[in-house]
Amino acid sequence: MTLIAAAGIGISAYLAAVKLSGGQPFCGPIAGCDTVNSSVYSEVFGIPVALLGMGASAVVLVGALAWWHRRLRLGLLAAYAIGLASLPALAYLTYLELFVIHAICRWCVASGVIILGIFLAALLDRRRPSQIEKA
DSSP: OHHHHHHHHHHHHHHHHHHHHTOOOOOTTSOOHHHHHTSGGGEETTEEHHHHHHHHHHHHHHHHHHHHHHOOHHHHHHHHHHHHHHHHHHHHHHHIIIIIIOOOOHHHHHHHHHHHHHHHHHHHHHTOGGGOOOO
């Protein structure tokens, strides 16, 4: 979960930096990243969606480290809660890419896979009560 969250921070930081600088993300031979990045849906109240994702990934990273190093249940629950709360946002953003923007950003897809990975990793760890200390 720690590595997944760190990857999430990396992707989100890249996308946030590109958005804030007014640039376009590198897409390689697959077009779509620039269309998604320049859409009105790439911001929420003027805040880049990627910046929100970076914050969520940072919280998961701290929670995962607390769980990994100290077996603090609160860290695991924070990672699980962020993953769970991110699932509706992921579904909505994927819907927008497919049916409204009509473009797919490979960075966004990677970020979505990371969100699912975080949720599933936290869910699997959460289901092993023998390893969880009382908070």
